[in-house]
Amino acid sequence: MSMHPQKPAHLPADAFWEDDVWNSGPKDPSGRRIGTWTSWRASGEVECVEEWGDGTQRLEYRRFHPDGSESQRGAKNLLKDVWTGLMRWTRLDGTSPEDQYWDPDLGEAVRVIEREFDDDGYVMTERCFDAQGRPVGRDGEPLPPRPANVPAEAFYNPDEQGWVLQRSALVTGDLRGERRLWDRNGVLGERSLHEPAGTPREEDTYRSGQLWMSKRWADDGDMVQSFYYGDTDPPAVRSATLYRNEQKDRTETFFDAQGQRLYSVRMEEVGPHHERRYYNDRLVFEAIASDDPKQPPTKVEYYDMSGALLVSYASTGGGNGVWTLHDATGAAELTLATDGEHDLNEYEHWDCFLPSFASYEVESTQDDPSSVREAFYDAHEEEVTAAALNRLESSPELVAALGPGSWARVETAFGNGKELPLYVKGVLADDPAIAEYSLERIWPEIEHQGSVYPATYRVATALATMLPLQASRPAVERRVIDLLVAVLQLPYITEARKPYEAWMAAMRPSLARFVALASGEDETLAHAGAFLMAHAGRGQREVIEWFVRQLQHGARPADRGRAAMGLGMTASKEASRGAFAAAFGAESDPMVRFLLAVLLGSRAKQPAPEWIAAIEPYAIDGSPLEDSFAELAPFFEGDVATVARANLPAEALARHMDALVEEMREQDPLSQVDTLETLFAVLFPDGEPERLSEVQRRALRACADVVDAFPNFVNHSEVFQEFDLPYDSFELRQLAEREDPPARAARSVKKAAKKAGAKNAAKHSGATKAGKKAAKKTGAKKTGKKAAKKTGAKKAVKKPGLTKAAKKSGAKKTRKKAAKKTGAKKAAKKTGAKKAAKKSGAKKSAKKSGAKTAAKKAGAKKAAKRNGAKKSTKKSGANKNTRRSGGR
Secondary structure, three states, X not given: OOOOOOOOOOOOOOOEEEOOEXXXXXXXXXXXXXXXXXEEOOOOOEEEEEEOOOOOOEEEEEEEOOOOOEEEEEEEEOOOOEEEEEEEEEOOOOOOHHHHHOOOOOOOOOOEEEEEEOOOOEEEEEEEEOOOOOEEOOOOOEOXXXXXXXXXXXXXXXXXXXXXXXXXXXXXXXXXXXXXXXXXXXXXXXXXXXXXXXXXXXXXXXXXXXXXXXXXXOOOOOEEEEEEOXXXXXXXXXXXXXXXXXXXXXXXXXXXXXXXXXXXXXXEEEEOOEEEEEEOOEEEEEEEOOOOOOOOOOEEEEEOOOOOEEEEEEEEEOOEEEEEEEOOOOOEEEEEEEOOHHHHHXXXXXXXXXXXHHHOOOOOOOOHHHHHHHHHHHHHHHHHHHHHHHHOOOOHHHHHHHOOOOHHHOEEOOEEXXXXXXHHHHHOOOOHHHHHHHHHHHHHHHEEOOEEOHHHHHHHHHHHHHHHHHOOOHHHHHHHHHHHHHHHXXXXXXXXXXXXXXXXXXHHHHHHHHHHHHOOOXXXXXXXXXXXXXXXXXXXXXXXXXXXXXXXXXXXXXXXXXXXXXXXXXXXXXXXXXXXXXXXXXXXXXXXXXXXXXXXXOOOOOOOHHHHHHHHHHOOOOHHHHHHHHOOOOOOOOOHHHHHHHOOOHHHHHHHHHHHHHHHHXXXXXXXXXXXXXXXXXXXXXXXXXXXXXXXXXHHXXXXXXXXXXXXXXXXXXXXXXXXXXXXXXXXXXXXXXXXXXXXXXXXXXXXXXXXXXXXXXXXXXXXXXXXXXXXXXXXXXXXXXXXXXOXXXXXXXXXXXXXXXXXXXXXXXXXXXXXXXXXXXXXXXXHHHHHHHHOOOOOHHHHOOHHHXXXXXXXXXXXXXXXXXXXXXXXXXXXXXXXHOOO
């Protein structure tokens, strides 16, 4: 019985069935294919025509769709057994059996893809075309203009949003020789060298065209990774890390900007659970542990720079042990007990007194033995303080203030509040060391990047409840007041109304004390008292009258300024408007007039010209008022110019757009968020305009520079997305140069694509979003974010008329000052070594991986991504035909 279909009548008599097609053509005496060979499908259409010549030099082939049009063509060097020259694939609008050889990753609009091969069979470039023959990218979208400095052989890769010049293997994607990647603006982003194919030798990464990082591989697999200073020409190495023994041995050396060596650190994994650390080539640490974490280590020792024993560990059994700090003679100077032996074993964290390997910087001036000694002293002091705290009794009043219910269910920044009652007790201790220890642990749990949590209100309410009992203990009272003020300065603290109001209710019994403090001679306490009074005294007649008197009769501008803000917080809009208007008419100080104008503007439908005149001079440069505003603390912390812009109408702001653009170029990225919102609200309230003014074009070019300077910054991308503008420097520059209005029919599609592009920023970034958890944890909104969108007149005032959140980086400042006031500033510094020494449960992230080692594997890390040819070449129809003749 025949195993093949019936041969169509028009096929040659010698046609035979093989590989699911009919084949016909000549062979030489050795059986090698020569001349012209033709293949037909079972239905009789020509599938492929091959020109073999004498069968030894070159093969040329063409494949066809059933309608007779060409689907694929190319050539092969039979001597080298590699593809050469041009290979071209063509797809029909409808389905075809040839679709099996089409790259499924190509966009729907792509109808033709061409690849050029060099004499060694490596793909040098590729080109895609749509049905009309227009050049497109692999995604089917029109190509961006080729920058003048990008070679003609470079092809555009949409996945990398850049132009690529490379040679890659057809099937495996292995790279060979030099590879370069430029962004759409023509700025070099990457350069690498691969010799032999698939073996990386060099890799350079650039940021904004400047060399940022490089890697160099040796024949034995060792690799040096270097990072560079960003402001030197030529580039100067900041740090260089030598990786040996499959990255189990790494030495990082630091240099100053002049190329002078500063110091080196080394971490060596000698064997399983056997580690050594070195500083300037001197052994400073060695640990040998067991495979079983329940077994004690064989050896754990730290050494000073002379090699003398500095710290040792001795197990006492049952997962317990004792650390010993030795003096210069070798005698025990201090001891530290721990019950964390099993954890230290499991997480290989016996080097807990050393800085983490990823934490070294060029600015580090302390050698490792000095850091170890300091960390040991800190851990010992912490242990003594913790023991003293645990011995303190909780008073009945404190127990009542802490309230019923489990604190373990109270959400904090990093878990639950189970330990917080202990630390609240410590804040109220007479011993300053216990208080500082407790404050260091409270603050990170109740605040994170400006966000607040249920624990924030619970802790503040408990301390506010205890405050009236501290009048006879001035140091404790002041400590509690400082913490309450720091919490009230957090930008989102009033957003969760119910817990905030419960806290204020707990503060009201202290109102008389706040009034007394506000009227006292200690300026810092007076300002704190007025601030607490402003929060807790809303609607209270005696408090409102106090602020009115200060506004009318305050001796200094700062006194009147704080009184104005306090009155705005405590009195209703109607009740305060008259007082503000009268004060504005009588006031001569520019800072107070500015402040009163803002407060009046928030209480009116339209700002009066005289109010605008008091604010507008500071829309770009607030420095003339900065010193005066600094005296308003703790009521105000922020940027004067940002507040001015937030309280000016669009027509006033429009007069300052060019100046604001220049100001934006000098700002830090967080400050730029507010500036972008103001720019877009005034210049682009509805996204891309039909016609662009010159100031709009200049603003777009400046925004493109901002995107390049701070790529993939999520806070920026959200503003672009909100105003339907592309978060892409290339597209922004293209838009800035556009002459004709965009086609209306395509507008909605383009906007949708741009929104998606803005969202991709988070995916590409390593950039973190400041304050991102605020909305998640408390529903807190980014201040003023949407107020600017269609109005151009963001109100900086919500309740009192002037929020600290007028500047997004104000949250950052608040955190810094709060840390100083509460003692929280040392928390990050002290935490690692002290906790690890006592109960190390935290994995040592820097030890095994570290931020810089993510891309350090010696393989061709991006071969598949970089090589557009990979999938389609695997399915080349020519491969199938050449196999039939043995030509391969």
